[in-house]
Amino acid sequence: MTRLLNSWHDAERLAMLWLYAFITITIIVEVLRRFVFDFSSIWGEEAARYAFIYLVWIGAAVGVRNRSHISFSIIVDILPARGAAIFSIFGNLAIMTFAGFALYWLIEPVLTSLKYGSVSEGLQLSRAWFLVAVPLGFTLVVLRAFEATIEDVRAFTSNRRPPSGEKLFD
Numbered sequence: 001m002t003r004l005l006n007s008w009h010d011a012e013r014l015a016m017l018w019l020y021a022f023i024t025i026t027i028i029v030e031v032l033r034r035f036v037f038d039f040s041s042i043w044g045e046e047a048a049r050y051a052f053i054y055l056v057w058i059g060a061a062v063g064v065r066n067r068s069h070i071s072f073s074i075i076v077d078i079l080p081a082r083g084a085a086i087f088s089i090f091g092n093l094a095i096m097t098f099a100g101f102a103l104y105w106l107i108e109p110v111l112t113s114l115k116y117g118s119v120s121e122g123l124q125l126s127r128a129w130f131l132v133a134v135p136l137g138f139t140l141v142v143l144r145a146f147e148a149t150i151e152d153v154r155a156f157t158s159n160r161r162p163p164s165g166e167k168l169f170d
Contacts, residue, residue, distance in 0.1 A: 012062055012140075019055040023048045046122035050130045057137020064095060064144040067165030076164070085156035092149040099138040099145070106135045 030044040063069045071091065076084045113128040120127050148163075155162040 009065070012058055012065075016055055016058050016062070019051045019058070023051050023055065026051070041122075043122040046120060050120075050123075050133070053130065053133045054137075057133055058140065060137055061140030061144045064141050064148065067148065067163060069165070071165070073164065081159050081161045082156055085152050085160075085162045088152045088162040089149055089156070092145045092152060095145040096142050096149075099142045102138045103135055103142070106131075106138065110135060 026044050026048045030040055030048075033044075034040040076087050079087060110128050110131045113126065113131050118127040119125060120130060152162045
């Protein structure tokens, strides 16, 4: 199981790296084409935008995994170990609930796009490929929150503090 989780972790990191590289290269090429050659493509901006959307949602799942999203750490810091674990479990359940509602409402636009065959303006690809980025991201968020909940339950049963994310500011 640990091997599967490590390969999943590596797949997220690799996807984010490739998407970021694609966005960077596409924007550099488009800027050069526009200002040096006085010509730009119709697909460049759109491809970079959709790649960024995928990057953001994969990054949101990574943020849940790393526990680096905004949290009320001041409350968790003053609680005993089991209280902190319960608070963290509650937070994970709130994330999963919100993501579940979002998934429910975000599937409809994907299905509508598939039903009517809408395509993107520049790339001329099915818009469903790009609309599915958000439900896919929320699915990854749910899976990562579930994984964090399992860690928190283990912390609760062994009377130790749940893992915490890295602080950006003190």
